[in-house]
Amino acid sequence: MARSTNTQRVILDLAESLLQERGYNGFSYAHIASELGVKNAAVHYHFSTKDALGCAIIQRYRDRFNLWINNARIKDLAPAQKLDWFLAIYTNMRADKGKICLAGSLETEFTSLPEALREQTRALTRELLTWLHDTLSEGRDSGAFRFNGEPADKAALILSSLQGALQMARAMGTRKFHAVVEQNKQDLLA
Amino acid sequence: MARSTNTQRVILDLAESLLQERGYNGFSYAHIASELGVKNAAVHYHFSTKDALGCAIIQRYRDRFNLWINNARIKDLAPAQKLDWFLAIYTNMRADKGKICLAGSLETEFTSLPEALREQTRALTRELLTWLHDTLSEGRDSGAFRFNGEPADKAALILSSLQGALQMARAMGTRKFHAVVEQNKQDLLA
DNA sequence: GATATTACTTACTAGTTAGTAAGTTGTCAA
C-alpha cells in the first residue's frame, strides 16, 4: 500500500511516549497499533520484537543527544549556559503530561528487561553522566560553578535528582520538579 | 488447614520485594504463589485484588515509617543524626540486589496504576517530604546544616536524588548510589 | 505488461494475566 513512508518514525515517536508514560512493561503492541489505526501485525512488520523496538527508541535518543553535544551551538557555550540547556531538556519533557525521562523509566524496570535493552540503558546513562561531569568540571575550573567533592559525584547527584524529580512530579505536581531544578542551580552557586 | 498463621505477612514481604525489584506491572500473583509454594488462588484468598495487595504494601510501609519518626529514639536525635538515619534507610535497601525505593517504583508506573494505589503513593511521598523538610529546617536553625533556598525545595532535591540514585545503581553499580549519598551530605556542610 | 517489493491485513497460537466458584481438609469450640 505504501500509505505513508514514515510509519516507522511515527511508531518510534509513539512508543517513546508510551515508554515515558507507562514504562516498558506498561505498553503493548496493541496500544501502538490502535493509536495508529493499524493492526497489531503492522507494528511487528516494522519492529519484529518488542526488544528491538525498545532498543531502537533508546538508540535514536542517544544519537540525538550525541548530535547535540557535538554541535558547535552547544559545544561552544559557557558552562552555565550548557547546564541551562541540559536542564531545559528535562523541563521540556512535559512533566505536566506525566512524562519521565527514559533512563529513569528503564532503570526502574531494569530487572525485568531483556539484556539488549539493559545495555542500551547503561550506555545512555553513561553518556549523560559523562557529559554532565565534563561540564561541571569545566565550570568549576572557570569559576562558574562552586561545589565540594568530585565532579563525577556531583554529576551523579544532579542527574539522579532530575530523574527522581520528574517521577515525583506525578505524585506531587510539577511545582516540585521545578523546585528541584532551581535548588540544583542554587547549590552550584554557593 | 491453618498451615501457617502468618501467610499474609509473608505474602506482603514477598510482594514488597517484587515491587522494589520488578515494579507493579512486573510481578504477578503467579510469581508470589510459586515462590511461596502455594496456588494462585491462595494469594487471592488473602488479598482479593492486586490493587488491594499493592495498597496493603504501601500502607504497612507508611505505618512503619510513621512509627519510627514518632519514636523517641529518632525524634530526640540531633538533626545531623536524624539525616544519617534517613539516609541509612536507603543504604540498607539493598541496591546491590537491584532494589529501589517504593515511592520511585510506584511513581514510574503512576499512569497505569489504579487510583487507590496512586493515592497511597501521594501520601507516602508527602510524608517523606514533610519529615525531611522538618529535619532540614531544624538543622539549619541549629547550625548543623547550611544551604541556600527553602527547606522544602532542598528536601525535594535530596529525596528525588536518593530515589533516582537507587535506580541509577542498577545501570551503573552501587558505587554511584553511595557517591550521591555522600555528595548530599557534602552539599549540606558547605 | 510482467515481476518484485513494500506495507500492510486476516487469522491465528501459545503463554500469561487477574480473578472466581466450588470443593477439601485440618483445627478448634461447644
Add this chain to the structure above:
DNA sequence: TTGACAACTTACTAACTAGTAAGTAATATC
C-alpha cells in the same frame, strides 16, 4: 461428636500478551 471456620486446592474464565504464517493490494522497476 458435631459443626463452624480458616486456609487452602482444583479447575476454570475472559482478557490480554508477544509473535507468526499466509494472503492482499498498491507501487516501483524492468
